Amino acid sequence: IAAGGWTLLFIGSLLLIECRQRMQPAPFWWRAAPLGLVLISAWLIYNGDLAALSLLREYSSRRSEFWQALAGHLSLVGGALLGSLIIGLLLAWLTLRVPRLQRPIFGLLNFFQTIPSLALFGLLIAPLSYLANKYPVLQELGIHGIGWAPAIIALVAYSLLPVVRNTSVALSGVAPAVIESAHGMGMSSWQVLRQVRVPLALPVIIEGIRITTIQAIGLVAVAALIGASGFGSFIFQGLGQGAMDLVLLGALPTIFLALLADALFSALARHCQPGVRA
Numbered sequence: 229i230a231a232g233g234w235t236l237l238f239i240g241s242l243l244l245i246e247c248r249q250r251m252q253p254a255p256f257w258w259r260a261a262p263l264g265l266v267l268i269s270a271w272l273i274y275n276g277d278l279a280a281l282s283l284l285r286e287y288s289s290r291r292s293e294f295w296q297a298l299a300g301h302l303s304l305v306g307g308a309l310l311g312s313l314i315i316g317l318l319l320a321w322l323t324l325r326v327p328r329l330q331r332p333i334f335g336l337l338n339f340f341q342t343i344p345s346l347a348l349f350g351l352l353i354a355p356l357s358y359l360a361n362k363y364p365v366l367q368e369l370g371i372h373g374i375g376w377a378p379a380i381i382a383l384v385a386y387s388l389l390p391v392v393r394n395t396s397v398a399l400s401g402v403a404p405a406v407i408e409s410a411h412g413m414g415m416s417s418w419q420v421l422r423q424v425r426v427p428l429a430l431p432v433i434i435e436g437i438r439i440t441t442i443q444a445i446g447l448v449a450v451a452a453l454i455g456a457s458g459f460g461s462f463i464f465q466g467l468g469q470g471a472m473d474l475v476l477l478g479a480l481p482t483i484f485l486a487l488l489a490d491a492l493f494s495a496l497a498r499h500c501q502p503g504v505r506a
Contacts, residue, residue: 240265283480286473290462298481300457301448304376305485308383308444313437315384316391323396330396337389345447348385349454352378379456383447387440394436398429430500438493445486449478 287294323330340348357373360366371377402425410420426433452460462478465471 282473283476286471286477290477294462294477294481297457297459297461297478301445301459301482301485304379304383304448304451304456304458305441305444307376307380308387308448309437309441311380311384312387312391312440312444316388316436317395319388319392320395320399323392324399333392334389337392340385341389345382345386345450346453348382349378349451352381353454356381374455376456378454379448379451382451383444386447387444390436390439390443391433392436394439395429395433398432399425401432402428431497434493434497434500438490438497441489441493442486445482445489449482 319333323333343351353373356371356378360372399421406424406428407420410424415423448456448458449460449463452458452464459478459482463475463482466474466476466478
């Protein structure tokens with residue numbers, strides 16, 4: 229495939245986006261068009277018609293490493309998402325119950341966002357190395373100054389702000405009249421939270437989770453610099469060797485994962501709108 233083929237593919241993608249924005253086609257056709265492109269590409273790859281592409285040759289020579297990188301990338305993103313959800317939802321609930329804690333909590337979370345990702349990864353190496361040397365049980369768990377442990381800690385620190393901010397704003401933004409009506413029906417505070425506040429706030433909460441997931445997918449690639457698994461290993465190997473095909477082998481799946489997460493969480497948020505669910 230020469231440059232003209234890739235140019236036409238790029239222009240076709242732009243046309244699809246423009247049609248989606250201007251014409252507002254039916255959901256079936258908007259989903260069928262990109263799905264058709266994916267199916268055609270998969271069919272060409274399966275038949276070997278694109279085997280001459282250097283990118284596919286790179287994949288063939290690193291097939292096992294590719295799937296290991298995919299598993300490692302998804303594991304780190306899942307671990308960061310789970311940790312940020314557990315801690316973030318608790319912090320959001322705390323800001324709702326004790327409003328005076330809102331400013332220091334958000335101040336701390338904003339501070340984490342100002343630290344460059346590489347700097348935060350580097351700052352975690354020394355304390356984790358010290359703890360691993362002092363407590364051998366941590367080494368048995370695989371916790372070292374480099375690897376998955378500092379990556380997870382840094383990813384959770386970066387992921388907390390969108391979760392806490394969206395959850396706090398959504399829960400506190402429920403109309404007071406609705407809360408008073410729920411209390412007037414005899415609901416307890418826990419029932420109001422579970423049956424009134426959370427369902428109404430769920431689309432905004434999911435939006436925060438969407439932002440967190442996309443952010444984590446990108447940061448996991450950077451975490452390869454401290455020995456974490458993921459597609460970042462291909463990207464930095466390719467940059468070091470001047471091999472753009474190897475860079476694309478790590479960059480394209482990362483972009484695809486981010487787009488897929490964006491589409492899934494956006495669809496879930498729309499489905500959870502009160503009017504849609506009804």
